[in-house]
Amino acid sequence: MAQIAAVAVDKATPQFDREYSYLVPDGLPVQVGCRVTVPFGRGNRRRLGLVLSLSESEDTARLKKIASLVDRQPLIGEEQLGLMRWLREHTFCSWFDAVRVLIPAGLGMDLEDQFLAEPGAELPADAPRGAEKLLEAIRAGRGKTPEQLAEETGEKDLHRLLRYLMECGAVRSEINDRRRVLDERVTMVRPAPDFEPRKPLTKKQELVLAVLEEFGSVSVKELCYYSGVTRIVVENLRKAGAVELYEQVVYRDPYAGRDEEPQAEPILLTDAQQAAYDTILAGDPGKPALLYGVTGSGKTQVFLRLIDQTLAEGRRAVVMVPEISLTPQVIERFRSRYGSRTAVLHSSLTMGQRTDEWRRVRDGGADIIIGTRSAVFAPVENLGLIVIDEEQERTYQSESSPRFRTAEVARVRCRYHGARLLLCSATPSVESYHAARTGRYTLARLTERYSGQLPDVTIVDTTRTERVGEIFSEPLCAELLKNLEMGQQSILLLNRRGYHTVMKCSSCGEAVTCPNCSVAMTYHRQNGRLMCHYCGHTQEVPAVCPHCGSSLVRFSGIGTQKAEEELQRLFPQARILRMDVDTTMSRFAYEEKFGDFAAGKYDIMVGTQMVSKGLNFPQVTLVGVLGTDMSLYSDDFRSFERTFSLLTQVVGRSGRFDLPGRAFIETAQPHNPVFALASAQDYEAFYREEILFRKVNLYPPFCSLLTVQFTSVSEADSHAGARLFARLFTRLAQAEYADLPIRMLGPAGDTLYRVAGKYRCHLILKCRDDRRMRELTRRVLEQFYAQAPAGVQAIPDLD
Incomplete structure (x- = not known):
């Protein structure tokens, strides 16, 4: 009986994305969950594949053989294979789209065509033009890719000529499989056994051997540092047979040098928090739990206690936050409490760091995994708890294939492990709260702020209020000045990045739009260019209108860059921090900037929605909200819900500790009920209005x-x-x-x-x-x- 592998093949078009049977060559140690390369299609081009199952059969006459084995040990386990099948059924994705969310990009494989010349091959006299030149370029190397050949020869008809050379036997094609990120390695030194010097050692050499005798094995870099010698001394000792050099794989720690001694102090819960904790523990563990609590009510304290309970049971936990901007404060809190037991998975890490953190989780090196949406797929064994903080956020919904909902994937994983799923929010999604109200979720509530007082909220009617400068209303400016005089901090939310949000012609009324997208381009002052926030296209600012040729083109609309400039003009003594995508591109930018703000190095922080949720700053006593009206009237039936959530969250950043807080919401529609309900932090009243609208118009959760x-x-x-x-x-x-x-x-x-x-x-x-x-x-x-x-x-x- 021959062994047959059911294989999912990468880059298969939708109509051909299914399982294919391949013959396993004798002696090839193929296992379920390993990647292989296989010949695919009529041309038998090599493709990457994943082994989904193994069976035995005698009928192998028409089967192709697996070409090579990529992984010696399975990369995808039993649970992950089940998740892949679930994703295919529920999101209609391809097999390999599912694979790509389960493993880090650094473990991905690129199959690269390489062309080599056959020895002694000659071209016929009627060979097409350019074939001889291309053959000479291939002969000049030990295997060249199409990209390299195109650059060297400048040949526009490269692929036709390569096919011709292969058909006449002058060149052959081979596939080189290459991992996207290689392991980080360092050169180590250890004493050679039974070394007997033939001649006296120098003082430096004796010092090196003394260090090795103490440490046993160290890196060359460390050895040179501790002994104060150069690498030449170590190399001479190797030549003399006194030491051995070898390579060792090392872990790329994203927080190297930032570790602190963990301080696992007992978590003291208030009576209300204890009641919520008890309700969650008493609930059916097979049913998700929703922890609904007003901003500043101490939801984090409750789930930290649940994590402690989970760890005490010898199980592991995953904690998810909706945005990278929230991870610095969360990571700092968890690492100060749990130390190296914490792993971090999010896109701000380098590809190598994400790969190594993923492996550390898989190998059991971390008990608590913190991350954004993709952390739901972390290869955790013995999972006991998944926490989804700010569960209502749309960032938990993937916008590329597979288009999954994080909470749904978490439910599948919790069902597999017998783990508990906890959703947390001050403004739960209407669907989640409806599920809790109807008994499908366990509902725990925290109705009072930890500090005991909500901020005072003022709704500013911008149609009736004078402005100071171009952006800010008089009442908000007065409060900003008052905060500066008192030495307290302020946060301003303006959910539009850039300087001006549109460049428009006064003659024809047309805006300057992206050539690739049906969207107006945004002006960025930093580089003096127009930028499309959808495809990334940039261009110079046109002198005339591209539509009618008029020179009457004007900027309008306000972004965070313009707001920062205006604040600096109005309050020259103030220290302004801008937080948006453009200012947080570098590694650790979130940690450093939020850390500086928490340390009191800035007076006013202005930013997009990354400043609106999950942040705790004791000195923030004023929040201002600018330009939210447009979000009410998008074509999404959830527009009121999202606006209410954003306003409630950002207002809740003010007065979270001992100092009383204030908030100012600027709007041209002060009578819209969303503003009043968000000001009062009255989620229950908002839910009653919204659920009625959903039922009448047949929207989720009713379909x-x-x-x-x-x-x-x-x-x-x-x-x-x-x-x-x-x-x-x-x-x-x-x-x-x-x-x-x-x-x-x-x-x-x-x-x-x-x-x-x-x-x-x-x-x-x-x-x-x-x-x-x-x-x-x-x-x-x-x-x-x-x-x-x-x-x-x-x-x-x-x-």
Whole structure:
């Protein structure tokens, strides 16, 4: 009997993304969860694959053989394979899209074509132009990639000529597999056994051997430092046979040099916090728990106690935060309490650091894992608790394939491990709170602030209030000045980065838009250029209107850069800190800037939504909110919910400790109930209004939404694809799934109808998320890709 491997193949198009059977060569130690390379397709091009299962069979006549084994030990375990299958079913992703969220990018493999010349090969007299030159370039190396050959020869028809050279036997192609990030290695030194010197050693050499006798084995760098010698001394000792050099893999610690001695002081809970803690522990562990508490009520204290309980049981915990900007304070708190038992997984780390942290987690070197959305896939064994802080944030929803909801993945993992899932928020998502109110989640509440008082909130009507300068109202400016005089700190939220948000022509009224996207470009003062915040395109500021040629082009709209400049003009004595994507690109920028603000080195912090949640600064007694009106009227049915959450969270940054807090919300719509409810921090009243709206209009939690987006470089093709999908879906649903409750809206164009050079439109299906609905969708997708215009992509997103 021969061994057969079921293999998922990378870069398979949607209609060919399935399991393929391959013959395992004799003696190749293939295991489930290992990556392999396999010949794929008619051309037998080598592709990366993942072994999903193994079986035995005698019928092997038509099977291709696995070409090589990439991993000696499985990279994907039993639980991760189950997660991959769950992701494929629930998010309609490809096999390898699922693989990519389970392992760090640093462990990814690149398969690289290399071309080598056959010895003695000659080209026929009628060889195409450029073939001889290309062959000579290949002969000049030990294997060259197409990129290298294109650069060396400048040949525009490179791939046709390479095919010709291979067909006539002049060159051959080989695949070189290369890991994206290699292990970090250092050269180590140890004493050689049984060394007997043939001639007297120098004083420096004796000093080196004395250090080695004390430490046993050290790196060359450390040895030179401790003994005060140069590397030449060590090298001469190696030549004399006195020491041995060898390579050792080292761990890339993202917080090297920042460690502190852990201070695990007992956590003292208030009566209200203790009651919430007891409610969570008494609840069904198989059911998620929601910890709802007003801002500043001490939710973190409750889940820290739960983590202590989990560790005491010998189990491990994952704690997630919605944004990288929140991780510095969280990491500092956890590392000061738990020390090296804490691991960190987020995108600000280098690729090598993320890879090493992932391995440390997999190998059991950390008991608490902290990170953003991707941390939900951390390879944790013996998992006892997952905490999702600020669970309502949209950053917990992936916007690229696989389009998963973090809480749903966490539920699957907790079910597998018998672990507890805790969702925390001062403004829970309407869906989560509804689940808690109807008994599907355990509900624990914290209704009072730890300090006992909420900030006083003033709603400023910008249509009736004088401004000081271009941006700030008189009342807010007066309060900023008062805080400066009292030596207290202020936070200002302006959720738009850049200097000016639009450049517009006064003659024709058109804005300067990105050539790749249907969006106005933002002016950035730092580099004096216009930038697209969707595709990253930048360009110089035009002297005339690109649409009509008029010179009457003007800037308008306010971003964080302009606000910073205006604050500096109004309050020259103030120390201003700006926090947005542009100021936090460097490593540890969040830690350093938030740390400086906490230490009192700045008076006013102005920033985007990264300053609005999860931050605790004792000296902050004033919060100002600017320009939130536009968020109320996006085309998302959750726009009121998101605005309410943002306002509630940022207002809650003020007066969190002993000092009383104030907040000022500037708006042109002061009578909109969202502002009054957020000012009062009255989530219950907001929920009652919002759940009624959802029920009447049939939105989640009363249905699920399947949004299918269609993209193409051709606007006509994207719309044709949408119409085709709608026809196929309607036909199959009526024929075989008539019992399913489905309501179709669209197709319609997206508000941003073009992004990164691709046109977009969509349709929405109000439905029930169950096995048959997902089966129907997958079948329609298969039919769609068999009939759709070339280049049209269908992107389903089931909410």
